[in-house]
Amino acid sequence: MSSINISLPGLNLKNPIMPASGCFGFGREFSQLYDLSELGAIMIKATTLSPRFGNPTPRVAETSAGMLNAIGLQNPGLERVINEELKWLEQHNVPIIANVAGSTEEDYVAVAKAISKARNVHALELNISCPNVKTGGIAFGTIPEVAKDLTKKVKDVSQVPVYVKLSPNVTNIVEMAKAVEQGGADGLTMINTLVGMRIDIKTGLPVIANKTGGLSGPAIKPVAIRMIHEVSQQVSLPIIGMGGVQTAEDVIEYFYAGASAVAVGTANFVDPFVCPNIIKELPALVEQLGFDHISECTGRSWKKNEPLAYHRA
Amino acid sequence: MSSINISLPGLNLKNPIMPASGCFGFGREFSQLYDLSELGAIMIKATTLSPRFGNPTPRVAETSAGMLNAIGLQNPGLERVINEELKWLEQHNVPIIANVAGSTEEDYVAVAKAISKARNVHALELNISCPNVKTGGIAFGTIPEVAKDLTKKVKDVSQVPVYVKLSPNVTNIVEMAKAVEQGGADGLTMINTLVGMRIDIKTGLPVIANKTGGLSGPAIKPVAIRMIHEVSQQVSLPIIGMGGVQTAEDVIEYFYAGASAVAVGTANFVDPFVCPNIIKELPALVEQLGFDHISECTGRSWKKNEPLAYHRA
Amino acid sequence: MIKQEMCEVISQQQIASHIYKLTLKGELVHGMNEPGQFVHLKVSQGMDPLLRRPISIAEIDHENSSFTMIYRADGKGTSMLAEKSEGDSIDVLGPLGSGFPLNAVKKGETALLVGGGIGVPPLYELSKQLVKKGVNVIHVLGFQAREMVFYEEEFSMLGETHIATADGSYGTHGFVTDVISHNGIKFDCLYTCGPTPMLKALEKAYQHKKVYLSLEERMGCGIGACFACVCHTGDDPTGHSYKKVCSDGPVFKAGEVVL
Amino acid sequence: MIKQEMCEVISQQQIASHIYKLTLKGELVHGMNEPGQFVHLKVSQGMDPLLRRPISIAEIDHENSSFTMIYRADGKGTSMLAEKSEGDSIDVLGPLGSGFPLNAVKKGETALLVGGGIGVPPLYELSKQLVKKGVNVIHVLGFQAREMVFYEEEFSMLGETHIATADGSYGTHGFVTDVISHNGIKFDCLYTCGPTPMLKALEKAYQHKKVYLSLEERMGCGIGACFACVCHTGDDPTGHSYKKVCSDGPVFKAGEVVL
Ligand SMILES: Cc1cc2nc3c(=O)[nH]c(=O)nc-3n(C[C@H](O)[C@H](O)[C@H](O)COP(=O)(O)OP(=O)(O)OC[C@H]3O[C@@H](n4cnc5c(N)ncnc54)[C@H](O)[C@@H]3O)c2cc1C
Ligand SMILES: Cc1cc2nc3c(=O)[nH]c(=O)nc-3n(C[C@H](O)[C@H](O)[C@H](O)COP(=O)(O)OP(=O)(O)OC[C@H]3O[C@@H](n4cnc5c(N)ncnc54)[C@H](O)[C@@H]3O)c2cc1C
Numbered sequence A, B: 001m002s003s004i005n006i007s008l009p010g011l012n013l014k015n016p017i018m019p020a021s022g023c024f025g026f027g028r029e030f031s032q033l034y035d036l037s038e039l040g041a042i043m044i045k046a047t048t049l050s051p052r053f054g055n056p057t058p059r060v061a062e063t064s065a066g067m068l069n070a071i072g073l074q075n076p077g078l079e080r081v082i083n084e085e086l087k088w089l090e091q092h093n094v095p096i097i098a099n100v101a102g103s104t105e106e107d108y109v110a111v112a113k114a115i116s117k118a119r120n121v122h123a124l125e126l127n128i129s130c131p132n133v134k135t136g137g138i139a140f141g142t143i144p145e146v147a148k149d150l151t152k153k154v155k156d157v158s159q160v161p162v163y164v165k166l167s168p169n170v171t172n173i174v175e176m177a178k179a180v181e182q183g184g185a186d187g188l189t190m191i192n193t194l195v196g197m198r199i200d201i202k203t204g205l206p207v208i209a210n211k212t213g214g215l216s217g218p219a220i221k222p223v224a225i226r227m228i229h230e231v232s233q234q235v236s237l238p239i240i241g242m243g244g245v246q247t248a249e250d251v252i253e254y255f256y257a258g259a260s261a262v263a264v265g266t267a268n269f270v271d272p273f274v275c276p277n278i279i280k281e282l283p284a285l286v287e288q289l290g291f292d293h294i295s296e297c298t299g300r301s302w303k304k305n306e307p308l309a310y311h312r313a
Numbered sequence C, D: 001m002i003k004q005e006m007c008e009v010i011s012q013q014q015i016a017s018h019i020y021k022l023t024l025k026g027e028l029v030h031g032m033n034e035p036g037q038f039v040h041l042k043v044s045q046g047m048d049p050l051l052r053r054p055i056s057i058a059e060i061d062h063e064n065s066s067f068t069m070i071y072r073a074d075g076k077g078t079s080m081l082a083e084k085s086e087g088d089s090i091d092v093l094g095p096l097g098s099g100f101p102l103n104a105v106k107k108g109e110t111a112l113l114v115g116g117g118i119g120v121p122p123l124y125e126l127s128k129q130l131v132k133k134g135v136n137v138i139h140v141l142g143f144q145a146r147e148m149v150f151y152e153e154e155f156s157m158l159g160e161t162h163i164a165t166a167d168g169s170y171g172t173h174g175f176v177t178d179v180i181s182h183n184g185i186k187f188d189c190l191y192t193c194g195p196t197p198m199l200k201a202l203e204k205a206y207q208h209k210k211v212y213l214s215l216e217e218r219m220g221c222g223i224g225a226c227f228a229c230v231c232h233t234g235d236d237p238t239g240h241s242y243k244k245v246c247s248d249g250p251v252f253k254a255g256e257v258v259l
C-alpha cells in the first residue's frame, strides 16, 4: 500500500483529505458520524470579527451536478469561534485550517492575528473569494494588487502559515496567484465557487433569496482542474485543490493537475462519510497507479508527457 | 396557445430557438433528421478567412453534466462557406447567423465583410470568445477596449446587424458588454464555454489533446443565467442566451434572466431532435405561465418582484 | 444516532393525486423514536439529482424494522422516488432533527393536530403515539382538493378527524383555521405541520396556547453543518441568534423562531 | 435513414470477462444494411452520464426487428448499460456511419477478417453477410487473455478461425499479425477493426492489398455535425482535408485517412 501522508507549510497531514470550509461547520455534527481524527485536517467555516447571521433563506439551490449557496458567511464571530468552537475541537487530534473572512483589511488582520494563536490552528485560509457578501470583498479576490497587500498584512500578524483561497471568477487566475505569492502567501487553496444563479420557473424569481450564489460540486471540477494545472506551473506555492471532489479518483485528478492536498465540500452533503471513505480507498489506488507515495502524483500531467504504464486490467 | 415569434435586429424569427454555433455544423446532417425551416434561426459553425483543420484529437471529453471541446475552429474557410455551405442552406427557409472568427482584426473584418453579403445571412455573431485557439484571440474576448475596437471595425463593414458573443472567462462581464455596446454592437450572444480540463486517471495526461477545452452543457447554465441577469440590467442590447439549454423550461429561465432568444448547443448531441421538441412545447408552456407572448418573459426576474400567480396544479 | 443505510423498499403505492406512500426496511429505524423527525434520501446513485431530499417519517414500525413516508411527487427527485418499487434500495440518512414533544400533553388531555397538504404525514406517527399514551386527539387536515386527500380513514381510527379543502370539493370549504373555530374545537396542546402561511395563522390565533410547529426549509446537509436552513429566533428576531431547521427543528415551540 | 427510437431490451448476458451481449428490438433495425455501422446509445434518461456512447452493430436480425451489440463494461456509461435487463428500454440513435463494403470481394474469393478485442463484434455481421454471398472467410481474432475471448464458436461456424492472446493464455501467443504470417494466410481482401496500433501494423504489412479498417474516435454528435472525430486524409496528411469517423467512417479504405 502506498503512502498518503503529506507535508505542507504548517501542516503535517496523515492524509491529504480535508473537508472544505463551510461544508463541515466546526466539525461538531460530523463528529457524531465518525472520528474526526481520521481526517487529514479540517477547514472550518469562515470566521469574521463580529458574529454574522448571513443571508435570508432560501440559501441553497440545486443545479445540474452542482449546487448554489449564498450562506453569507454566517458564523458566531471571532471570539466565540476561538473560545467555543476551536476549544471544543481540541479534543480531536486533527490540525485545523482557519478560514478568515472580512469586509475590510482591518477585519481580516484582526481575525488572522487572534485566530492564528489558537493552539490547534496550524494554518490560515485567507478567504478573499467569497461571492456571497455584498460589501467590499470582491476587490480582494479580483484585483491582484489588493490581494497582494492584504496577504502581506495578514502574513505580518499571523503566527501560522497563510494559504490564500482564490476565486475562479477572474480573467487571469495566474496573475492573482502570482500576486499573493509576492505578498508572501505560503500556499494556495483553489477554487472557491463560481458565481451563478437559478430562476424558479413557477415564480419567475431567483431561487436564492440573495439572487446569486456560489456554484459548487462536480459541475465545476473541470474549471478547477484547469486553473490548478495552469497556476501550479507558474507559481511555486503548494496548492490545496477543491471543487467537485467525490471519489479517490477525483483526488488523483487534482494531484495530477498540480495539487498537493484536496478539500471536499459539497460531497459531504451527498454522502456524509465521503471523506473517511476516500481516505480508506486512496492508498490502494495510489499503489495501483504505480506510485509509492501520493506526492509523486502532484503535477504529473504537466511534468511528464508519456502516459502511465498502468491501465486497469 | 401563446405566441413565440420574436423580432430582433436583423432577425424576424418564427420562434426564439436556434442551434448554437459549432453544435450543428452547417445544418446538412440535421437536415436528414428534420426540416430545418422549423428552427427560428441557425447559428452556423465559426468561419475563418482561410480553411482550418483545427486541433488534434481527442477533441471532446465528457464531464459531470457537461462536456469539454477543443475543436479549434475547424472549418472550410470563408470562400467555401459562402459558395458551398450558405448556398446549400438557401434551399431552407431559415435565417442564418454567421459566426465570425479570426486571430487578427484584419481576419475578422475580411470575413465579416464578405459573409454579411450572403443572401441568407441575417446577422453576424462575432466570436471573440473561443477558448480553443492558441494565437491572438484571447485579448478580443477579455479586454474591453480591444473588444470595442473590433466591434466597431466589424460594424463598419457588415451589411447586417452584429451580435457579439461574450466569453464567461472574465472578471467583469458587464464591462465587456458595455464595451461592445459602445462599439456599436446590435446584440449580444452569451455565453461561450468556460475554460476547463479533465485529466485521465489511467494515463495521467489531459484527456483532450489540446489539454484545455471549453466547458458546455447543463453544468454551466447557472453561470450563464447569472451573467445574463447581470448584463441585461446594465445594457440595452437584446441577448441571445445559451449554455446548457435542454428543455422548454430552460428557455423560460433564460428569458426570465433577460434573454430575448435562446440557442441550444450540447443538447443537440444528446437528443438531435431537441430543438424541434422545444419549439413544439414552448407555446403551451408560455400560456400555462400566464403570458400571451414569450417576449413578456424577458427580464421578468428583475423587472418584477412578486412571484407569478401560476403554480403547477 | 444518525445512520446512513441502504434501505430496501418494502412497498410503494400511490394513495392520492401525485401522493405516494413508501415503506422502507432498515436498521436505522431503531434510532427513530420521536414523531416529527425526518430522513434525507438520495433518490439516485449518480449525480442527477445531486442532493438528498428531506422527507418526514410518517409511521415507524420497530417490530418490522420498517418506516413509512408519504410524499408528493412533484420535482425531479420525488418523481424519481415514485418510480422505485419493491426490492429496490434507497440510500437513507437519518433519523434527523428533533420532533414533536410528546410530554407537552398529559394522559387524558386533548391534543389538536393540524396538517396542511404534504405537512400531514408526520402527524400520523405523532397521533399514534399520543393515543398510545392515552391522549385524546383531534385532527384537522387541509388539502387543495378532493383528489389530494389522503389518510382520512387512518386518522379517523385514532380520533375525531375534520377535512378541509381549499376549493371545497371535499369536507369543509376553506382553511383549517376556519374548521377549528367553526367547530369550537378545544385543546390543551396544538401540533402542526404545513405551509408557512398556515403555521403563521395558527401561531397568531393561539398565542396563549401551547403550540408546536414543524417547519420546512431548503437544505444542504440536513445535519446542521452547512447553515443553509437557519431562521431567526423569536427573542432576537433581527440579530445573530439562530436555529437550524434541520437539527434544532424541524419542530419548534411557537415563538421560538421567526416564521 | 438515421432514426432515434426507444428500443426494448430483448436479452442481455455476460459472455466473457467484462464483455456483454445485448440484443435490442426496434424499427430502426430496418435501416441497418451495411455491416460495420454503429449506433449511439443514451444509457440513462438523466444527465449522468450526459453524452451518448457509440457501439458497433454486431448482428442484425431484420426478421425479428432486432440487433445485437457486444461491448466491454468499463467506464460509467457501459457499466450502466450492463445493468439493463429484459423489458427495459434504451434510447438509440442509428444506424450511423458507413460500414464495410461487401462488394470489395467477389463470390469464391477469400476475405480475411482481423479483429482485436472489442473491435471483434462488427466483424461478426460482416462475416455472416460475406458467407451468404459465397465468399470464403478466415477470422483472426486477438484478445488480451483467455477470459476475454468471446464468440470463437460463432465465428468458427462461418469459417476458419484463429485466436491469439497477448499473454498466451489461449490460442496462439502474440499478435494477430504473427498469426497471419505464421499460418501463411492468403486473402483477396482484408477487413479489420481493433486498436490503432493493430490497424497500423496491418496497413503497413499489406500495403499492396485491398484493406478496410474500422476506426475509433471520441465522439460528440455521432452524426457529422460537431467535428469532434475528424482525421487527416491520406493524400493531404497535414492539410485541411479531413474525414469524419462518425459519418464518413468508421470504415475507411487503407490509406484513405491517417491513422
Ligand atoms: C423537514 C422536511 C420534511 C419534509 N417532509 C416531507 C414529506 O413528508 N412529504 C413531502 O412530500 N415533502 C416533504 N418535504 C418537502 C420535500 O423535501 C420536497 O418536496 C422535495 O425536496 C422536493 O424535491 P424534488 O426533487 O421533487 O423537487 P425539485 O424542485 O427538483 O428540488 C430541487 C431542490 O429544492 C429542494 N426543495 C424543493 N422543494 C422543497 C421544499 N418544499 N422543502 C425543502 N426543500 C425543497 C429539493 O430538496 C432540492 O434540493 C419536507 C421538507 C422538509 C424540509
Ligand atoms: C464507432 C465506434 C464503435 C464502437 N464499438 C464498440 C463496440 O462494439 N463495443 C465496445 O465495447 N466498444 C465500442 N466502442 C468503444 C465505446 O464507444 C467506448 O468503450 C465507450 O464509449 C466507453 O464509454 P464508458 O462510459 O464506458 O467510458 P467513459 O470513460 O465513462 O467514457 C467517457 C467518454 O469518453 C468516451 N469514450 C471512452 N472510451 C472511448 C472509446 N474507446 N471510443 C470512443 N469514445 C470513447 C465515451 O463515449 C464518453 O463520451 C466503439 C467506439 C466507436 C467510436
Ligand SMILES: Cc1cc2nc3c(=O)[nH]c(=O)nc-3n(C[C@H](O)[C@H](O)[C@H](O)COP(=O)(O)O)c2cc1C
Residues within 6 Å of the ligand: A020, A021, A022, A023, A045, A046, A069, A071, A073, A099, A127, A130, A165, A191, A192, A193, A215, A216, A217, A218, A220, A242, A243, A244, A245, A263, A264, A265, A266, A267, C220, C226
Ligand atoms: C454551503 C457552502 C458554504 C461554503 N462556505 C464557505 C466559506 O465559509 N468559506 C470559504 O472559503 N468557502 C466556502 N465554501 C466554498 C467551499 O469551501 C469550496 O471552495 C467550494 O464549495 C468548492 O468545493 P466543492 O465543489 O467540493 O463544494 C462554501 C461552499 C458551500 C457549498
Ligand SMILES: Cc1cc2nc3c(=O)[nH]c(=O)nc-3n(C[C@H](O)[C@H](O)[C@H](O)COP(=O)(O)O)c2cc1C
Residues within 6 Å of the ligand: B020, B021, B022, B023, B045, B046, B069, B071, B073, B099, B127, B130, B165, B191, B192, B193, B215, B216, B217, B218, B220, B242, B243, B244, B245, B263, B264, B265, B266, B267, D220, D226
Ligand atoms: C463541440 C462544440 C463546438 C463549438 N464551436 C463553436 C464555434 O465554432 N463558435 C462559437 O462561437 N461557439 C462554439 N461553441 C460554443 C457554443 O456555441 C455554445 O456557446 C456553448 O456550447 C454553450 O452552449 P451549450 O451549453 O448549449 O452547449 C461550441 C460548442 C461545442 C460543444
Ligand code: FES
Residues within 6 Å of the ligand: C218, C219, C220, C221, C222, C223, C224, C225, C226, C227, C228, C229, C230, C244, C245, C246, C247
Ligand atoms: S441543512 Fe445544513 S445546516 Fe441545516
Ligand code: FES
Residues within 6 Å of the ligand: D218, D219, D220, D221, D222, D223, D224, D225, D226, D227, D228, D229, D230, D244, D245, D246, D247
Ligand atoms: S462525432 Fe460529431 S462530427 Fe463526428
